[in-house]
Amino acid sequence: DTTEILLLANLDIMRNEMCSKNSERDTDHLMGDSGGPLICKNTGDPNESTKGVLVGVVSGHARGKGSFFTRVSKYYGF
Numbered sequence: 001d002t003t004e005i006l007l008l009a010n011l012d013i014m015r016n017e018m019c020s021k022n023s024e025r026d027t028d029h030l031m032g033d034s035g036g037p038l039i040c041k042n043t044g045d046p047n048e049s050t051k052g053v054l055v056g057v058v059s060g061h062a063r064g065k066g067s068f069f070t071r072v073s074k075y076y077g078f
Contacts, residue, residue, distance in 0.1 A: 033058050038069045
């Protein structure tokens with residue numbers, strides 16, 4: 001499993017970025033999607049139970065590997 005191997009690697013993770021991959025779909029973000037939102041639901045906060053929460057902005061993607069997002073909270077005081 002690639003995830004287990006990456007967890008063992010000595011890599012610096014940039015705190016202002018995050019990665020995402022949807023294992024339930026074959027599609028991902030495409031060229032022209034940069035700047036689009038990454039919305040999360042069910043954050044556990046009762047004040048957000050019926051809302052989506054903006055957590056990232058599309059920065060790029062690697063075909064079949066997932067997408068890269070700028071972590072919004074690092075640039076705006078949420």
